[in-house]
Amino acid sequence: MAFLQGTTKSQSGAKGDSLKKRSLTPYLLIAPGLIWLITFFVIPIFSLGSTSTMVRPQGAQIGTYVQELRFANYVDAFLANQEQYVRSFLYAGIATILALAISYPLAYMIAFRAGKYRNILLVLVVAPFFTSFLLRTVAWSQILGDEGPVLSTLRFLPFIDESLRLTATPFAVVSGLTYNFLPFMTLPLYASLERIDPRTLEASGDLYANGFITFRKVTVPLSMPGVVAGTLLTFIPAAGDYVNAALLGNPSTKMIGNVIESRFFAVVDYPTAAALSFTLMATILILVTLYIRKSGTDELV
Amino acid sequence: MSTQVIPKPSLSHRSSRWFSRNLIRIYAALAFIxxxxxxxxxxxxxxxxxxxxxxxxxxFTLDNWKNPCGAPQVCQSVANSLQIGFISTLVATVLGTMIAFAISRHDFKGRRTTNLLIFLPMATPEVVLGASLLAMFLNLRVNPGFWTIVIAHVMFCISFVVVTVKARVASLDPRLEQVAMDLYANERDTFRYVTLPLVMPGIAGAALLAFSLSFDDFIITNFNSGIESTFPKFVYVSAARGIPAQANVIGSAMFFIALIIVIVGQVVSRQRKK
Amino acid sequence: MANSKVLQDTGDLVLNRISKRYGDFCAVDDLTLTIPDGSFFALLGPSGCGKTTTLRMIAGLEEPSAGTISIGDTDITTQKPYRRNVNTVFQNYALFPHLSIFENIAFGLRRRGIKDVKSEVEKALDLVELAHLAERKPGQLSGGQQQRIAVARAIVNRPEVLLLDEPLGALDLKLRRQMQIELKRIQMEVGITFIHVTHDQEEAMTMADTIAVMNQGKIEQMGSATELYEAPKTAFVANFLGQCNLIKVRVQSRSGGKVVVSAKGHTFEIPESRVSSSNDSLLLGVRPEKLRLDGSGVNSIKECLVTDRSFVGTSTQYLVRTPWDLELVVFEQNDEGLHDLRLGDKVSLEWDSEHTFGLDGAQDVNAGADLDDDE
Structure with missing residues (x-):
């Protein structure tokens, strides 16, 4: 294949770089993939942008819109759905923190205490993923449901109110989000913890730090890249999710994803759905950029 | 433990010590449950x-396992998901691997932009990816269906393939290729006999990841599927009235098949290293 | 394919005025070198001296910024690595992890389109005495075994020149000794040119017929191990190969085959043939084992003080301070004539003039010292 050509012509770089060379080859290699991404990711984003400022002409058929550059669509869409908007970020934020709290000890255990079982445990972390995401969510809704095993057991307890419900509550939605994105948190955490040389921890102990101080001053800072990657990988999909809210929630736990979906399919109000999507994406990108800057980890890309 | 010096600890003391030493293991066990x-x-x-x-x-019954297609539409949706999964995986793996090689082996103008373009789809919520693609299809008056799903799946799988393969190429010892050249292998032979076999586990892993992402995707699919059904979509739609036990059979079977593939893969790669 | 180009009439390897620059940094600076066919040649120098770059240019993995490389009458300067009949044993071996030992060794033969590789591979495995490992994977071999397989993988192609890039660097001391002897045996058996790059002066002296000492992209001096050790031409060579005492002196007279020099009121003699500079300011060099701890002949320094003493088995090493506060190293064999000196003892030093050499006095006395083990 062509991309090794010209190996010996390299004039730049040190030892390992002799395979890098300026030529046409890389462009031929990236072209098909990039064209795909531009056509089906970049252009659609612009298409979404253009849809977001459209207006339905008076008396026109449902689903027919014309471009009038009406940026007020954004204001209208935001004001009408503030509640869901705020709720999305709130739920996603809580779910991310919970996932971090559950995953960190788990990843720590696999990285430092699992010995020869390390690989098996890693497979076990990913394994629940192999059952469909939706099936697992449905399973939770049935486990926590009014007829489910958890509530029927709880009802035997004297201090439990008969009318207690677990599904159709914010609790259920946040639990579902936490559960579904847990491996996205655990795996990056594990990857960065595993890279820590255990001797640095021993050195810390040798230098008069107790277990807790070692953890706080050595382990945590060294695992920061994993924390950043894990929180992003959890927060981003959680903020845009609507499956958990739809299957585990009720109308008052709707997230922005649910609104976008229903605007598209139930209401056929494309401009509002587009404006909401655009706002969501922009907010997330800004948050992510600020977060990456603040945590000083640029190596994520 | 120097039990001669310290008086024998009481039972409760010992058990609490055992507990605190194994706290993290107990915690992990609970997390796994x-x-x-x-x-x-x-x-x-x-x-x-x-x-x-x-x-x-x-x-208890084995009927659902004996006849997983017993419930209406289950098998049709699974067949659709498998087809979509295979086609998307193939295309995304080829395109993504090419980009991964270009990025890690070549210094070219626009490399940063390419990296950014690879990163962005992963940082965009699925609902936005799905909605924007649908907005474009609607503007172009394309009716969503089987092929629009494939297009969407390839789009979001490429980035994951690039990241996975890139990591493998980066961990490759560049001297191995130099050795090959030193031993009379020209560029093509070097790629065929050294580079490709060594990067292959990464490509296989990327393909597996792409397939599972595609097979499991619901949100983007739901936006761009029209009336076409996939397995996750089938589960979502039937969730309201209770999903048939056959869906559980499919889900469990997928779980075990994937588990076997991963375990076999691990065993093989361990034997190769020896 | 390359096998059509395999030449049986080999010749000397000639580097003619080659340079290699990376931006402003000059790794190899206008280097000219002839390596005779069939010799065991060592390129010796501290890390960063340009020796590995030189090797990679011979292998074809780097292209010189200027100059030419040829073997016999063939110019190979711009030839691709897979077209030249030169093979390399890489640092840390770089065996193909996905191929068996047999396939690792057969790799070059197969690429050259040779169909029947079995007998050649077996011969190469016999040469390194590892025939029983043919079906193993590299990961199952010890460091020493991998090293020998790397040699077999290169040698099986019967190259005109075999390049060895710090081949023993990853082995422990005992194994390194054993492999040095092994490599010498292999070189004598196959008779091809070996070019051995190393920063270990002892390794170079043990193995090579000819050693070129490199420093900052240039060759300081070239010759046999004995020549380089007994008659170094620069302070760098004197310090880099073994230890050396260098004393700043001024020339008093040059006559009758003798150069008389003086330092702080002491006069010494150096045979004129062993003085490599016509400068009036010289460095008088004498190796530690050539110094005697008593006596009062022509070349002697009285009233010296023992400041340190360490026992190293075969010898005892002393640090002795001259009246003008220069510290000299003295090795004394641990045999009958042993002086059991203590710290603070007074002693006079003496040596024979034929054991001294005179270097240009404008050099740094410490050039090349403490450099050899920084990798």
Missing amino acids: YLFIPVAYTFAFSFNDSGKSNLVWQG
């Missing part, structure tokens, strides 16, 4: 003699 509850539930209810509603346990 939590992870597996819905999987176990799904598996258990695949044996439910459910009739119409699979909400309450009604007795």
Whole structure:
């Protein structure tokens, strides 16, 4: 294949770089993939942008819109759905923190205490993923449901109110989000913890730090890249999710994803759905950029 | 432990010491139970003699496993998902691997932009990816269906393939290729006999990841599928009236098949290293 | 394919005025070198001296910024690595992890389109005495075994020149000794030119017929191990190969084959043939084992003070301070004539003039010292 050509012509770089060379080859290699991404990711984003400022002409058929550059669509869409908007970020934020709290000890255990079982445990972390995401969510809704095993057991307890419900509550939605994105948190955490040389921890102990101080001053800072990657990988999909809210929630736990979906399919109000999507994406990108800057980890890309 | 000096600790003291030393293991065990509850539930209810509603346990049966296509549309949706999964995986793996090689082996103008373009789809919520693609299809008056799903899946899988393969190429010792050249292998032979076999596990892993992402995707699919059904979509739609036990059979089977593939892959790669 | 180009009439390897620059940094600076066919040649120098770059240019993995490389009458300067009949044993071996030992060795033969590789591979495995490992994977071999397989993988192609890039660097001391002897045996058996790059002066002296000492992209001096050790031409060579005492002196007279020099009121003699500079300011060099701890002949320094003493088995090493506060190293064999000196003892030093050499006095006395083990 062509991309090794010209190996010996390299004039730049040190030892390992002799395979890098300026030529046409890389462009031929990236072209098909990039064209795909531009056509089906970049252009659609612009298409979404253009849809977001459209207006339905008076008396026109449902689903027919014309471009009038009406940026007020954004204001209208935001004001009408503030509640869901705020709720999305709130739920996603809580779910991310919970996932971090559950995953960190788990990843720590696999990285430092699992010995020869390390690989098996890693497979076990990913394994629940192999059952469909939706099936697992449905399973939770049935486990926590009014007829489910958890509530029927709880009802035997004297201090439990008969009318207690677990599904159709914010609790259920946040639990579902936490559960579904847990491996996205655990795996990056594990990857960065595993890279820590255990001797640095021993050195810390040798230098008069107790277990807790070692953890706080050595382990945590060294695992920061994993924390950043894990929180992003959890927060981003959680903020845009609507499956958990739809299957585990009720109308008052709707997230922005649910609104976008229903605007598209139930209401056929494309401009509002587009404006909401655009706002969501922009907010997330800004948050992510600020977060990456603040945590000083640029190596994520 | 120097038990001669210290008086023998009381039983409660000893058990609390055992507890604090193994706290993290106990915690991990609880976390794993939590992870597996819905999987176990799904598996258990695949044996439910459910009739119409699979909400309450009604007795053990193997019928659902003997006849997984018993419920209407289950198998059609699975077949669709498998087809979409295979095509998307193939295309995304080829395109992504090419980009991964370009990025890690070549210094070219626009490399940063390419990296950014690879990163962005992963940082964009699925609902936005799905909605924007649908907005474009609607503007172009394209009716969503099988092929629009494939297009969407390839789009979001490429980035994951690039990241996975890139990591493998980066961990490759560049001297191995130099050795090959030193031993009379020209560029093509070097790629064929050294580079490709060494990067292959990464490519296989990327393909597996792409397939599972595609097979499991619901949100983007739901936006761009029109009336076409996929397995996750089938589950979502039937969730309201209770999904049939056959869906649990499919989900459990997928779980075990994937588990076997991963375990076999690990065993093979361990033997290769020896 | 390359095998059509395999030449049986080999010749000397000639580097003619080659340079290699990376931006402003000059790794190899106008280097000219002839390596005779069939010799065991060592390129010796501290890390960063340009020796590995030189090797990679011979292998074809780097292209010189200027100059030419040829073997016999063939110019190979711009030839691709897979077209030249030169093979390399890489640092840390770089065996193909996905191929068996047999396939690792057969790799070059197969690429050259040779169909029947079995007998050649077996011969190469016999040469390194590892025939029983043919079906193993590299990961199952010890460091020493991998090293020998790397040699077999290169040698099986019967190259005109075999390049060895710090081949023993990853082995422990005992194994390194054993492999040095092994490599010498292999070189004598196959008779091809070996070019051995190393920063270990002892390794170079043990193995090579000819050593070129490199420093900052240039060759400081070239010759046999004995020549380089007994008659170094620069302070760098004197310090880099073994240890050396260098004393700043001024020339008093040059006559009758003798150069008389003086330092702080002491006069010494150096045979004129062993003085490599016509400068009036010289460095008088004498190796530690050539110094005697008593006596009062022509070349002697009285009233010296023992400041340190360490026992190293075969010898005892002393640090002795001259009246003008220069510290000299003295090795004394641990045999009958042993002086059991203590710290603070007074002693006079003496040596024979034929054991001294005179270097240009404008050099740094410490050039090349403490450099050899920084990798």
